[in-house]
Amino acid sequence: MNRELQEICHAYQMQLQENISLASHTTFHIGGNADFWIEINSIQGLGKLLQFCHEKKINYFIMGRGSNILVSDKGYQGVILHLGNCFSEIKIHDEIILTCQAGAMLSNIAKFAMEHHLTGMEALSGIPGTVGGALYMNAGAYGSEMKDIVTECSYIDNSGKEYCLKNKDLDLSYRHSFFTEHTGAVITSVTICLQKGNPEEIAEKYADFAQRRKSKQPLNYPSAGSTFKRPKGSYASKLIDECGLKGYQIGEAQVSEKHAGFVINKGHATCQDVLDLCQHVHDVVLQKTGYLLELEPVLLGMQGGK
Numbered sequence: 001m002n003r004e005l006q007e008i009c010h011a012y013q014m015q016l017q018e019n020i021s022l023a024s025h026t027t028f029h030i031g032g033n034a035d036f037w038i039e040i041n042s043i044q045g046l047g048k049l050l051q052f053c054h055e056k057k058i059n060y061f062i063m064g065r066g067s068n069i070l071v072s073d074k075g076y077q078g079v080i081l082h083l084g085n086c087f088s089e090i091k092i093h094d095e096i097i098l099t100c101q102a103g104a105m106l107s108n109i110a111k112f113a114m115e116h117h118l119t120g121m122e123a124l125s126g127i128p129g130t131v132g133g134a135l136y137m138n139a140g141a142y143g144s145e146m147k148d149i150v151t152e153c154s155y156i157d158n159s160g161k162e163y164c165l166k167n168k169d170l171d172l173s174y175r176h177s178f179f180t181e182h183t184g185a186v187i188t189s190v191t192i193c194l195q196k197g198n199p200e201e202i203a204e205k206y207a208d209f210a211q212r213r214k215s216k217q218p219l220n221y222p223s224a225g226s227t228f229k230r231p232k233g234s235y236a237s238k239l240i241d242e243c244g245l246k247g248y249q250i251g252e253a254q255v256s257e258k259h260a261g262f263v264i265n266k267g268h269a270t271c272q273d274v275l276d277l278c279q280h281v282h283d284v285v286l287q288k289t290g291y292l293l294e295l296e297p298v299l300l301g302m303q304g305g306k
């Protein structure tokens with residue numbers, strides 16, 4: 001498979017790397033190596049790789065910024081298809097519509113919007129992921145979510161066929177989309193509609209949201225953001241805090257003292273440290289409050305994950 005992968009990558013001018021550390025490609029800085037890592041730079045190249053992996057029954061995984069992923073200490077046996085910088089063009093049309101390749105970072109889209117005096121991205125600007133990853137999870141913050149701004153998206157399936165889905169067909173709800181149910185599908189571009197706004201007000205909002213994150217979140221430690229989904233009727237961070245678990249640590253994984261909703265990597269946490277800590281938090285919260293906490297990050301390379 002190595003030679004065939006190399007041939008495809010060569011033909012489409014994509015970079016192929018072997019035995020790559022996933023700890024250095026995820027914001028948690030945790031996990032073993034992946035057999036192969038390919039930098040996607042075109043829909044054609046992506047389509048060819050998807051077809052190849054499908055036909056040869058080779059495991060593959062789509063990665064954006066890796067900001068919502070917990071990777072096994074054993075790593076991932078298969079091919080990581082990375083939609084990042086090489087697939088991150090942002091185009092504007094009709095003054096208020098942005099069409100973004102899936103690897104574009106939300107922060108760069110927000111900056112682009114600000115430069116074009118467009119409002120609507122400010123609350124999402126601090127989410128450290130790609131627009132593809134954000135649509136996959138219907139990411140949201142401070143009362144805004146992808147659902148509010150996306151008009152349509154394009155995706156490709158494992159036969160290399162391209163499709164377009166409108167907002168109403170994307171099945172977007174809290175941390176859920178069409179794509180969380182159809183994991184073989186790869187989002188290639190996302191179209192968002194913003195509004196004309198006042199440049200000073202946009203800049204002020206942008207700075208305000210950034211300041212709120214900085215003051216509330218443990219941004220100086222590696223993490224995957226909120227570790228647990230919001231349970232119906234409460235907030236994970238509130239429940240964890242009320243159970244006295246702030247600062248609780250297993251190995252080098254810790255429930256952040258600054259924000260109980262974040263599990264942080266204090267230095268050399270293993271995936272197992274994080275899983276053990278999350279299990280403990282889950283059990284204590286269930287026992288003391290009756291609420292069932294569910295992990296938010298996607299698990300990669302382990303049983304029950306991808």
Ligand SMILES: Cc1cc2nc3c(=O)[nH]c(=O)nc-3n(C[C@H](O)[C@H](O)[C@H](O)COP(=O)(O)OP(=O)(O)OC[C@H]3O[C@@H](n4cnc5c(N)ncnc54)[C@H](O)[C@@H]3O)c2cc1C
Nearest residue numbers: 064065066067068129130132133134136139140141187225
């Ligand atoms: C400090 C910090 C703060 C955060 N704050 C927030 C927040 O406020 N709100 C929030 O919602 N999240 C937050 N997150 C979590 C995370 O940033 C978001 O979920 C983000 O949208 C993930 O994007 P990504 O590109 O990193 O996706 P990845 O982590 O790379 O992937 C996540 C999932 O999406 C899939 N995926 C990625 N790209 C594609 C694609 N093109 N097509 C199909 N599937 C794809 C992957 O296969 C995987 O299953 C935070 C994370 C951190 C570290």
